[in-house]
Amino acid sequence: KQEVTQIPAALSVPEGENLVLNCSFTxxxxxNLQWFRQDPGKGLTSLLLIQSSxxxxxxxxxxxxxxxxxxxxxxYIAASQPGDSATYLxxxxxxxxxxxxxxxxxxxxxxxKP
Amino acid sequence: xxxITQAPTSQILAAGRRMTLRCTQDMRHNAMYWYRxxxxxxxxxxxxxxxxxxxxxGEVPDGYSVSRANTxxxxxxxxxxxxxxxxxxxxxxxxxxxxxxxxxxxNGTRLTVT
Numbered sequence: 666k667q668e669v670t671q672i673p674a675a676l677s678v679p680e681g682e683n684l685v686l687n688c689s690f691t692x693x694x695x696x697n698l699q700w701f702r703q704d705p706g707k708g709l710t711s712l713l714l715i716q717s718s719x720x721x722x723x724x725x726x727x728x729x730x731x732x733x734x735x736x737x738x739x740x741y742i743a744a745s746q747p748g749d750s751a752t753y754l755x756x757x758x759x760x761x762x763x764x765x766x767x768x769x770x771x772x773x774x775x776x777x778k779p
Numbered sequence: 780x781x782x783i784t785q786a787p788t789s790q791i792l793a794a795g796r797r798m799t800l801r802c803t804q805d806m807r808h809n810a811m812y813w814y815r816x817x818x819x820x821x822x823x824x825x826x827x828x829x830x831x832x833x834x835x836x837g838e839v840p841d842g843y844s845v846s847r848a849n850t851x852x853x854x855x856x857x858x859x860x861x862x863x864x865x866x867x868x869x870x871x872x873x874x875x876x877x878x879x880x881x882x883x884x885x886n887g888t889r890l891t892v893t
Contacts, residue, residue: 669872696878708783708869708884755824758877767877769822 666690667759671770679778680747683749686740686773688755693733696765700729700740701749709754713740745777750751781806783885787793789890793859800855800888802870804882808883810873811853813837813845815866829876847883860892877880 668691680685688698697716701709701714702757712723713729715738721730754772760766805874805875813825813865824837842864844856848888853872868888873880 699881701882701884706887708886709871711881711883711884714881756822765877767824767882771819771821 667695667757667766667768669755669757669768669770671753671755671773674771675774675776677776678745678779680745683741683743683747684775686742686744686753686771686775688738688740690738690757690768692737692759695733695734696760696761698729698731698738698755698757699726700738701754701756702750702756712753718778737761742775747777747779750775750777783870783883785868785874785885785888787888788886791893792857794860794862794892796860798857798860798890799810800857800868800870800890802855802885803851804853804870804872804883805851806872806874806883807850807873808840808874809850810877811847811881812871812873812882813853813855814869814871815839816869817866819861822838825855825868831848860890862892864890865892866890 670689699772703709714764715722715731726743731738752772752774756767756769783804785875809830813821816822823839825843826845828834831850870885871882
């Protein structure tokens with residue numbers, strides 16, 4: 666059974682620092698991995714989608730990498746800003762009992778201190 | 780602004796009452812989903828619809844029903860609410876299959892069953 670883990674559960678860093686959020690999964694047979702951010706009281710916003718054949722995706726100050734063999738993905742945020750404060754979730758698409766399932770991590774709550 | 784609209788934003792409901800959560804998208808996405816988000820349990824899929832006229836059960840479908848009469852609308856009905864259905868409910872959509880398409884989320888409905 667696929668399991669997705671995000672460590673740490675919370676992270677607080679000063680503004681301007683570069684940081685890395687981690688996502689690990691137990692079964693390397695995934696179709697893609699997605700990173701989302703969730704602001705308090707809001708829905709989730711898709712940040713990056715990495716296909717299983719890709720190694721990384723970039724969008725602005727965000728860079729997501731994928732290493733299927735080790736079951737890991739990282740989300741790198743460059744030059745962090747207070748507006749980056751949110752909860753970041755990762756999710757993988759796996760095939761389970763002939764159904765495609767989106768398996769979610771519990772998220773990392775990020776606080777950027779001004 | 781294109782996106783997903785959920786209504787109501789929040790609701791307090793007496794146990795045993797019937798309630799329909801509304802979800803409308805204007806992106807002409809084929810697939811739609813209902814998730815519930817609970818502290819410590821993360822996001823769990825309730826029901827989904829790959830295309831208008833079809834629906835399927837997710838991870839936690841009991842006590843909920845859905846319909847997909849057209850592309851834009853995907854209402855979620857609680858036939859007889861129970862306190863364990865207290866949660867934040869998110870409607871989501873994707874243009875195509877989750878293998879290739881990112882998820883788009885509404886802002887959620889916070890439901891309290893007393």
